[in-house]
Amino acid sequence: MFVETEEFARRLEEMGELEQQAAYEAVGRWFAEHADKITHHTHLAPVHTATTVRLDGAEPMITDGPFVEGKEVVSGFAEVEVADLDEALRLARSWPACPVVEIRPAS
Amino acid sequence: MSEEVLARVVREHAGRLTASLVSLLGDFAAAEDLVQDAIETALRRWPAEGVPERPDAWLFTVARRRGLDVLRRESNYRAKLARLARPEPAAADDRLRLVFTCCHPALSRAAQIALTLRVVCGLSTTQIAAAFLVPESTVAQRITRAKRKIGEAGIPYRVPSQEELPDRLGEVLAVIYLLFNEGYLSSTAERAHARDLVDDAEWLAALLVNLMPKEPETAGLLALIRLHRARGAARFDAEGRLVLLADQDRGLWDRQAIEEATRLLTRAARAHRRPGPYQVQAAIVACHAEAAGFADTDWAQILVLYDMLLHLAPSPVTRLHRAVAVRYTQGPEAALAELENLGAPLERHALFHATHASLLRDLGRREQARRADERALELTANPAQQALLEQRLRWD
Known part of the structure; x- marks a missing residue:
């Protein structure tokens, strides 16, 4: 699971177009390099699009x-x-983008 | 031309125009921008030039021209705005979809309210900020954020399905009711010049009754608002002080408006036989409004209605109001017992302490009554309520 911080989001925002391009390319390369192990991946839209449903009431x-x-x-x-x-x-150590990665087994 | 007249014309057309542009462009935010721009132009030009014969066509033309301007400059809007090449607006009234989009539960209540006022009623950011006494930048940010969320989170532009409708309509009615409350409670002399939110709330409720004639709760809310408004002239005395129901000059009540609102309520209740919290609240207000004097109030009937309301929508505030009906049917002792469990949930509710104070006073417990009134005074920010409580403390 990739976890963004406010600081990271701000830095990404402030980058120039070329710098941003380079950052995205690094991520693309990471996925390509590990393609044999990655079975599936998903990028989520920014958090301002989030809506939460609570079912415990x-x-x-x-x-x-x-x-x-x-x-x-x-x-x-x-x-x-x-x-x-x-x-x-x-x-996870070689992940080139956001500063936090959480690892959890899945079944 | 008065600002009031201008506001009325704008409100009549803003939502309709936004609705047809959203349909045409398929982009909520872009449509809203164009409409705001057209309204600003109208407010600048109409005072001098007069309201055009067909304000809707005039606004559409301005919005369209503006859209075509933007189109020339911004290529990313191109595909959507190109649809403006067609010169006529859509004819059908799409405002219902607009209302449901603005009041979508994935938006915060504050955003729902700001967006509805702006998009459906055509208020400017400045007017909304003034009505709620918040900085303009706060309102602007709220609206921008809400519009972004609608676009990016995929909030649909449609009327909800039958099974979703009860919940979703509840959201819309809650927004209108809050708007009404905000306007009604803050309608003091000092804010006489602020936008009359009560007027906007009544207009929205009436719009909903027209667009959803099969939903009795819409009629219930409209009747509720009209019944309160019909007694508006008696709520303040000549010095602008709040007058309690028991002391109001009932000769100032608008009897015709009361009769009409009561008829609206009865018709809706009989035709659909689906009672809901707004119909019951309106029925309670109707009971008060129909009494010739405070002593003639049918408290037994009001108590039954409060029981019904508690069954439909349980809340500590409703239990507090019910306790007042208990006061007049079973006496202050019984009413005081009703308040016992409400102290915790309503600890920060001024009306709880004020009601507590009057019950204690009825029972001759003056020192405790004073303390409760003082607590109420600490908790209310409303100048009219403050004045009333201060007066009560002085006389005591």
Whole structure:
């Protein structure tokens, strides 16, 4: 899971067009390099498009915004096929974009 | 030409024009920009030139020209705005879709309110800011953010399906009701020049009744608003002080408006037999409005209606109001007992403490009554309520 911080989003915003282009290319290269392990990946739209539905009350409650308002938001995820956590960690270390990556087994 | 007349003409046409442009362009934000621009032009030119014979066609032409200008400059709008090449606006009234989009539950309540006022009623950002006493930049940001979310999160431009309708209509009615409340409670002498939100709320409710004649709650809300307005002249005395219901000069009430609103309510209730919170609240206000004097109030009937309202929409504030009906049917002791469990949820609610104070005073517990009134005074920001409480504390 890729996690963006406010700081990261701001830096990306402030970049010039060429710099942004380079950043996106680095991400593209990362996906290409690890294509044999990546089975699926998704980029999520920015958090201002988020809507949350809470189902733990008497009625479903719909609110504007992400489920936790915070400085860090999940911005996408990739499914990888690896032998163990160490291999996943190696992949995560080479991730060239947002500053936080959370790793979790999936079934 | 008075500003009031201008505002009325704009409100009559703004939503319609936005609706037809959204249909035409398929882009909510772009349509809204063009309409705001056309309205600004109208407000600049109409005072001198007079309102054109067909304001809708005039506004459409201005919006269209503006769109074509933008088109020349911005290539990304090109595909959408090219549809403006067709000269005539769509004829059907699409404002219902517009209302449901503006009041979508994925937008915050504050955004729903600002967007509805601006898009459906044609208010400017400045007018909205003035009505709510918030900085203009706050309103502008709220609207920009909401428009972005509509476009990017994929909020649809349509009337909800039958199964979604009860919830979604609830959102729309809540927005109109809040608008009404905001306007009604803050309608003091000092703000006489601010935009009359009560007027906008009534207009919106009437629009909804026309567009959704099969929904009795829309009629209930409209009747509720009209019943309150019919008694407006008696709410303040000559010095602009708030007058309590018991002390109001009922000769100042608009009897004809009360009768009409009551008829509207009865018709809707009989035709559909689907009671809802707005119909019941309107029925309660009608009970008060029909009484010749405060002593003639049918409190037993009002108590039954409050029980019904609590069943439909339980809330501590409704229980507080019900306690007042208990006061007049079973006495202050019984009413005080009703307040017992409300202290916690309504700790920061001025009306709770004010009601508590009058019950304590009825029972001769003056010192406690004073403290409750003082607490109420701390909690209200409304100048008219403050004046009333101060007066009560002075006389005590």
